[in-house]
Amino acid sequence: MVQSNKVRLTFKEQMDGFPWTQLMIISLVRFSEPIAFTSLFPYVYFMVNDFHIAPNEAQVSKYSGYLSSSFALCQVLSSFQWGKFADKNGRKPALCFGLIGTSVSLLVLGFSTNFYQALLARSMMGLLNGNVGVLRTVIGEIATQRKHQALAFSTMPLLWQFGCVIGPMIGGYLAYPLADPSRNPPTWFPVFILKLVKKYPYCLPNIVVCCLLLLGLVNAILFLEETHPIHKYRKDYGVEFGDMLKRKLLCIKPKERPWNIQTATVTSDEHTHLLEPETATQAVNDDEDTDTYYSDSDSVPSLEHVLTRRESVALIRTYSLRENTDITEQEEQDAPIASDGCKDSGIWHQIFHTKVFYPISVNFIMSLHLIVYDEFLPVFLAYDLAVKHLPDGSTKLLSKFPWKISGGIGFKPEQTGTLLSTTGMFGCFVVIFIFPIIDRAFDCLTIFRKFVQLYPIMYILVPYVIFLQKDSVPKWITPIYLYFITGLKTLVGAVSFPQIMLLIHNTSPLKYRAVINGATISCSAAARFIGPLIWGWLMSWSQQNDVAWLSWWSLGGISLIALYQSYKIDPIDEDSFGNTDSTASTNDNHDNFSQLEAGTSKNKKRSLMYMGNRSRRVSLPTSRLSTN
Numbered sequence: 001m002v003q004s005n006k007v008r009l010t011f012k013e014q015m016d017g018f019p020w021t022q023l024m025i026i027s028l029v030r031f032s033e034p035i036a037f038t039s040l041f042p043y044v045y046f047m048v049n050d051f052h053i054a055p056n057e058a059q060v061s062k063y064s065g066y067l068s069s070s071f072a073l074c075q076v077l078s079s080f081q082w083g084k085f086a087d088k089n090g091r092k093p094a095l096c097f098g099l100i101g102t103s104v105s106l107l108v109l110g111f112s113t114n115f116y117q118a119l120l121a122r123s124m125m126g127l128l129n130g131n132v133g134v135l136r137t138v139i140g141e142i143a144t145q146r147k148h149q150a151l152a153f154s155t156m157p158l159l160w161q162f163g164c165v166i167g168p169m170i171g172g173y174l175a176y177p178l179a180d181p182s183r184n185p186p187t188w189f190p191v192f193i194l195k196l197v198k199k200y201p202y203c204l205p206n207i208v209v210c211c212l213l214l215l216g217l218v219n220a221i222l223f224l225e226e227t228h229p230i231h232k233y234r235k236d237y238g239v240e241f242g243d244m245l246k247r248k249l250l251c252i253k254p255k256e257r258p259w260n261i262q263t264a265t266v267t268s269d270e271h272t273h274l275l276e277p278e279t280a281t282q283a284v285n286d287d288e289d290t291d292t293y294y295s296d297s298d299s300v301p302s303l304e305h306v307l308t309r310r311e312s313v314a315l316i317r318t319y320s321l322r323e324n325t326d327i328t329e330q331e332e333q334d335a336p337i338a339s340d341g342c343k344d345s346g347i348w349h350q351i352f353h354t355k356v357f358y359p360i361s362v363n364f365i366m367s368l369h370l371i372v373y374d375e376f377l378p379v380f381l382a383y384d385l386a387v388k389h390l391p392d393g394s395t396k397l398l399s400k401f402p403w404k405i406s407g408g409i410g411f412k413p414e415q416t417g418t419l420l421s422t423t424g425m426f427g428c429f430v431v432i433f434i435f436p437i438i439d440r441a442f443d444c445l446t447i448f449r450k451f452v453q454l455y456p457i458m459y460i461l462v463p464y465v466i467f468l469q470k471d472s473v474p475k476w477i478t479p480i481y482l483y484f485i486t487g488l489k490t491l492v493g494a495v496s497f498p499q500i501m502l503l504i505h506n507t508s509p510l511k512y513r514a515v516i517n518g519a520t521i522s523c524s525a526a527a528r529f530i531g532p533l534i535w536g537w538l539m540s541w542s543q544q545n546d547v548a549w550l551s552w553w554s555l556g557g558i559s560l561i562a563l564y565q566s567y568k569i570d571p572i573d574e575d576s577f578g579n580t581d582s583t584a585s586t587n588d589n590h591d592n593f594s595q596l597e598a599g600t601s602k603n604k605k606r607s608l609m610y611m612g613n614r615s616r617r618v619s620l621p622t623s624r625l626s627t628n
Helices: 011-015 020-038 044-051 057-089 091-110 115-127 131-142 146-153 155-174 191-199 203-223 237-249 277-290 309-319 329-334 347-352 357-382 413-441 444-452 455-469 477-507 510-544 549-566 580-598 601-611
Strands: 263-268 387-389 395-397 616-621
Touching (some): 020 091, 020 203, 044 057, 057 091, 057 131, 057 357, 057 510, 091 115, 091 131, 091 203, 131 477, 131 510, 146 413, 146 477, 155 203, 155 413, 155 477, 203 237, 357 413, 357 455, 357 477, 357 549, 413 477, 444 477, 444 549, 455 477, 455 549
Antiparallel strands (some): 263 616, 387 395
């Protein structure tokens, strides 16, 4: 039993200083993506069926699994690279390119006329979007205080739940399968839309979702601030235009941007002081309480009357707008070898041989069984009810309690869409009202371990919905049963997933955080590739052999492995947790000072690289200097 050492905060204390503005903008970026992902669920069974690729109905789930697995496989290949792209070029460009890529792939999916075109579209969606890992990094860089982090990270499942409300509703009510002649678009639709839907029955939901993605893209370009430690000082013309719109249309005065601050130019010479003695000392001392853009951890210790090489390098590293934080090839070669045989600074060592490994492995297992549930519950419900027609006109279930189970309950796309959307509303309620109370009362690991124990119960119950289709059972029992299962899954997921994200974030070294988040998404994508591929085959096999319960019960066993792995994760020391990024920054500065004091030839070369030769121009914020 983990002893919780969490300091109890009131809601007002927890919300003090919460970064609402940027999180709202991030939410609008994130909101459209779960819609794009979940809008496919209600009609994927019917789409595959209309393509006539499956030899029989029992094989439809296998081909549905191929569509899901192709998306996840391509995400495995691309997520890590998108993380590196975000580290090199900034978070905002990566997010914008991801939204564009998803929009294009959705249009290809909507206008697909055969299975292989749909497979290409799903593959494109996985390759061209690495936003989930980048968004996790952005949220961690926005919410730097520990008291804000759990709530900030809970926006990810909250927005997923919002997507689960809108996405299935769009997919369920705007798709018109060819195999269901009773499903026709309303007559009040414009003529050109009626003709379009008749030729491409699944284009309409994808066009609508594509428009939502483009709205998210415009929001990101105009209002999203870069959070990369270096690139956030780069001039952002999109934000500049957004600030102009705020001033002209909304009469809102935007805050001062880092790139608009006047800079003072200081010329240094290797035989003269970098700053005048009194000026340098006064500048640093005056900065402690007045600076807007730098935290206390960025301040430089008091300077002597003559700046030493160590102090000069530290000053430039702290205040330069173009600080070089990349690891050079020579530094990589000189890095010490860890006990695992990898370079101590290598990303593989950081992922597989440090304490971040177990949270990532738990995230992998969770992603595996949850994607199977999300993808195949609609497929399972869409299977026709397996019945035998009796001479008296009544029907008898072919399934026999408890072991012989086959077929589904014959759900239509709009029924599945309503079920998932309503459950998504409940998920929003959980994240907004229930999660903050739980988070304030218990630590991360306690919350995760207690709630994840409910998954096996949920998976055991799923296949037995078929026995509620007997004529003797009231029809209203079935929706209550399904809402209980999907509500339980939503509750557990909405509460437990933020804890894993928080554990990964706080166990990741600051230097590798974006890359580790990208690697985490790659691992999750690998799970989402393996899961539908294996369980698509398993579900088809279990349907053919009348053991449909096997595919669901096996997911319960997988969820227990995640529970076991969670006991290998070290708990977060809540009492010593303040501003994590500031702490990491302070430690990094301390390490830099220690290395510089060593006086090695490598450090001398690096000092010369920063200081330049005789005359070097250094840009410093005017607010940090008091020129005579």
